Amino acid sequence: MNLTIREALLAFRRAPLLSALSVTTIAFSLFVVGLFGLVAVNLQDALRGVAERVEIVAYLLPGTPIESITLAEKDIEAFPEVHSAVYVSEDSALARARAELVEFRDVLQELERNPLPASIEVKLKPRFRDAEHVNDVADRLRGFGFVDDVRFGRDWVEKLDRLRQVAAAVGLVVGAAFAVVAIIIIGTTIRMAVLQRSREIAIMRLVGATNGFIRRPFLLQGAIKGMLGGLVAVGLSYGAYTLINRWLIQAAFFSNVQALAIVGFGTLIGFFGSAASVGRHLRRV
Amino acid sequence: MIKFTNVFKAFPKGGLALKDVSFHIAKGEFVFLTGHSGAGKSTVLKLVYADEPVTSGEVRVSGFNVAELRPRDVPMLRRRLGIVFQDFRLLEDRTAEENVAFALEVTGARRSSIPARVMRVLTQVGLAAKAQAYPRELSGGEQQRVAIARALVNEPSVLLADEPTGNLDERATRGVFQLLRDINASGTAVVMATHDLDLVRQAPYRVIELQEGALVYDSAVDEPRDQAATP
């Protein structure tokens, strides 16, 4: 193991230019993946923000006793999909209308009778904020005797659904394409490192080195290059993020876990890319 | 030690490089492998160290059945052999000492035992003083000595040398040849492929001659000749 580390580090020292080139190539390949990841992360954030506003409102018949309502509130909150159910009385509905609809303040001020019905406002848990579950919950709300009407933006929820599907599909396809391109570019880079040392490999074999012995330093070296490339890629992504944030739009950056995943991805590509390259080389000669 | 029995070797493109070659080299022998260019000398050696597969026939090298060797056993075979080439094949970015040590490290030798063993073989080939030199800082003869030291460090029972003096001037040739004789005198078998008939004539060693892949003369079996037939 000691020897493996020494040989791997020696390779960096002996071919600093090629090593730097490999790391740079890996870094930029992963940077492209990272940029795409940033877009995906932000798009997801935006979608989540929009989904926050998915809300089902059950309007109640006038004169429903408050006890029934409190009970129903409890029931509804116990639905597995439901995040919160909040009772809004006729009075507070009016108060809210007054506060929110400033233009109509005068009209609302002069009302003799409150025309607004009481309601229960239901918010779903994040993962249930799609058309299917919204419809489902709305149906169940209609089942309560004192519920007059149930409203939610049906079109809007369906559009959101479609948007999510498109985003997921595009993300998957484009992300996979970028990842494949990155893997190919990184694999080629690593292959160059192996070919550059083919004479050395031949000599190692001649003096009786096993394939495993020859392979190990390459794997370690590949993993290190991949890791460094990943770190640089995260750094570059952070730079890009800072610029976007300053000049364009308020955006989100990767979570620590996501950043770590990029570095891990780089490390894995480096490792397995080297394994494939050296393996192929060893089998051929 | 090394035994070829009815060995044929065909390369994928190109005809038969060896045709029905049989010989037996005993422990501690010194054997010249001679013949014109293209006669098959290097091919014989390549079969011995399993660099090329045997097409048919049997090749036995110190207990290994080379023709049926599994790929993962090839390194084990090579650790029992020392191999030297015309072009030295040293690692350019390692010193003489590191080049020799490398052959030991590869075999998983105990770390602490390596420096002493390396110094011993470098002393044996007369290069102890240049242990820290890189190949480019050494003459051809000195580089070949490093290569020989590397071949010896694993204490092989056979040293294979493919035109080891091919790139050397007369003086260096004599030096390297004398070194090979000394190595042989201390018990290691040496198989040396060479063009250099002066060398062949000046030493009383066995000669195996190849011609277009066929063994045409073996001084251990055939009538002695006044001189090797190769012009």
Ligand SMILES: Nc1ncnc2c1ncn2[C@@H]1O[C@H](COP(=O)(O)OP(=O)(O)OP(=O)(O)O)[C@@H](O)[C@H]1O
């Ligand atoms: N890898 C190969 N593929 C095809 N043919 C080969 C290969 N290696 C050697 N040969 C052929 O095999 C024959 C013997 O070659 P070999 O290298 O053994 O000759 P040699 O006696 O060592 O010659 P030299 O004295 O020039 O080194 C030649 O005809 C050569 O062209």
Ligand SMILES: [Mg+2]
């Ligand atoms: Mg040859």
